[in-house]
Amino acid sequence: MTSIFSADGKNVPCTVLEAGPCVITQVKTVETDGYDAYQLAYGDKKEKSTTKAMLGHFKKAGTTPKRKLTELTFEQELGLGDTVTVDIFSEGEFVDVVGVSKGKGFQGVVKRHGFSGVGGQTHGQHNRLRAPGSLGASSWPSRVFKGMRMGGQTGNVRVKALNLEILKVFPEQNLLVVKGSVPGAKGSFVIVEK
Numbered sequence: 001m002t003s004i005f006s007a008d009g010k011n012v013p014c015t016v017l018e019a020g021p022c023v024i025t026q027v028k029t030v031e032t033d034g035y036d037a038y039q040l041a042y043g044d045k046k047e048k049s050t051t052k053a054m055l056g057h058f059k060k061a062g063t064t065p066k067r068k069l070t071e072l073t074f075e076q077e078l079g080l081g082d083t084v085t086v087d088i089f090s091e092g093e094f095v096d097v098v099g100v101s102k103g104k105g106f107q108g109v110v111k112r113h114g115f116s117g118v119g120g121q122t123h124g125q126h127n128r129l130r131a132p133g134s135l136g137a138s139s140w141p142s143r144v145f146k147g148m149r150m151g152g153q154t155g156n157v158r159v160k161a162l163n164l165e166i167l168k169v170f171p172e173q174n175l176l177v178v179k180g181s182v183p184g185a186k187g188s189f190v191i192v193e194k
Contacts, residue, residue, distance in 0.1 A: 013180050017097075019192055020174045021083040024078050025061040025069065038078055040187070041065035046055055086174050088194070094163045099183035099190035101180065103156030108132075111177050113149045139159055159183035 003013050026039035043066055047055065050065040058065050062081040078084070089095070109132040111117040118128040133150070136144050144150075161182050168177040182190055 004177065007165065012167065012179060013066055013181070014179050015175050017176045017178060017182070017190065017192065019089070020083075020113060020176055022084045023061060023063045023066065024080055024082045025058060025066070025086070025107045027078070027080055029072070036074055039069055040084060041066035041069050051166070072193070082123045086169055086171055086176055089166055089169055089176060089192075091166055091169055093166045093194070095166060095178065096160045096193045097111045097164055097182040097190050098193065099188060101110050101155045101157055101159075101183045102185050104154040105155040106152060108151045109149060110140065112151060112154045115149075 001013060001015050002082060003011050006012050020042070022040040022042045024038050025041045025171055028035060028037040028039065030036055041058070041061075041063065045067045047066040050058075060080070074084075074088075081086070105110070108127055108130055110117055110130045115130075115132060117130045118125055118133060123128065132149075135148060161180070164182070165179040167179055169175075170177075176192065183192055
């Protein structure tokens with residue numbers, strides 16, 4: 001993340017995204033696939049690291065091997081091998097950004113669910129400050145109910161950040177500057193949806 005100053009002098013937090021150029025590697029239609037979509041490819045990849053099947057797939061589209069593939073729909077008609085750049089976005093437009101959030105490993109209930117722990121530090125509470133407390137009843141049901149909020153794996157899930165405003169578009173460098181934060185670590189792949 002970074003920040004820029006708006007026209008009225010406010011410091012606005014923002015994220016810079018490299019968005020393209022993306023190549024159309026497959027056109028999916030209702031007749032052949034059962035639905036309409038375009039398969040986009042992004043990021044260069046070495047030929048020796050690509051399988052023969054994928055090499056043929058990229059050769060059919062007339063492009064070099066790519067690292068990331070995803071499917072999207074567009075209003076305009078596009079053909080195999082066409083390139084999609086940041087020119088489809090404009091300043092002031094709102095977009096959704098989809099990505100995989102940072103993994104945080106095994107976390108307790110305070111960090112994972114926002115529990116406050118067991119109250120004060122007195123009355124014998126020397127090691128219970130961040131503990132979950134009671135989990136359930138006694139002889140019935142003699143088990144822990146499904147969905148009980150407990151400690152566990154946190155993060156590393158698909159997250160969609162909604163309605164992020166595009167502050168600036170740099171078509172020469174294929175960069176978008178969106179207001180706020182996006183899911184994922186630095187250098188990770190995200191999908192920008194209109």
